[in-house]
Amino acid sequence: MRLWLAGCTLTSGLLMLPVQAESATVQQLEARMTQVLSQELKQWQQHAGVKDLTKKITVRVPSGAEKLTLCPKSPTINSADIDFGQVQRKLSCPSLGWSLYVRAKVQVSARLPVFKRAMKRGEQVKGQDITWMKLALKGSDKEVLTQASDIIGRQMVRKLHRYKPIKAMYLGAPVLVKLGDKVIIEAKSQGFYAKMFGEALESGREGEAIRVKNLSSGKIITAYPTSKGKVTTHF
Structure with a gap:
């Protein structure tokens, strides 16, 4: 009976131990990565003229970052064109001499023009062929066309199924x-x-x-x- 009670006491004590909080460096890296990716996504949205967009950015910092000293200034990061899906960027602290690669998952959905039906090669796109849908974008969708005016009047150079993102590669000159x-x-x-x-x-x-x-x-x-x-x- 005494052994059973001792075991219960030990287990309860373990359960009451506080969960170790993320290090300040990890939090700094997560915040910096999220900030830069959000800025790039905002710039893409403005340039593309997309009004209805939702995003979710999930950052995964390597476990080794917990051992790094907090950078006195915001870490530098190599900027790039917007990416959807899995993203990897290099973050550095020049004053302390450390750098590491941080990964993130960028989930983006946007309201975009799509075809109501499968379009065949050689067909000319008409206004009635277009509708609008909220689509989840993948890494290969960076060159998606976001305006119906860039699609209508052009000729299909390859087949495309309905309700799929429309890219310039599917269309010939108007x-x-x-x-x-x-x-x-x-x-x-x-x-x-x-x-x-x-x-x-x-x-x-x-x-x-x-x-x-x-x-x-x-x-x-x-x-x-x-x-x-x-x-x-x-x-």
Whole structure:
């Protein structure tokens, strides 16, 4: 009976021991890593024009950091382009001469344009093909397109399933002139400029050679789209 009571007392004492708090250095590294990743994510959000975004940053500091002396100043960190998913950065304390790599998991969800249906290669994207969804972003999604205006009017160069992040690699240059469009033909040379009306006999992107009919003379010429509804020809 005495042995049993002694065991209970010992166990209770162990349970009441305080949990060792994180070292000040570990806390400093966690705070610095979180600060820099949050700043980079904010910059990406502003540049991309994303309004609805949620994030969660989980920092994992190596156990050896507990033995390091607290850096007198905020540790330096190698900045980089925004990363989603698993991230690793080098943090250093120049005044004390130590450095180490710290890992973090960056979880990001953003409201982005997606396709309502699977899009095939060669299809031209229309406004009705687009909807908006909140998507979780992965490390490979840094180049995702965030504005419908950057997608509509362009041509698919590879197949993409619906409700997936849309990246520039899936899209070709936008078609500036379509078959049957009425266009303005600009003719330029040294000291000469003329403008006339024509009709596109082919569709084309910027700089592509297409056939255009001059509506004044009826002649068919080669011209090059320069913007929406405009082509230029060279003498």
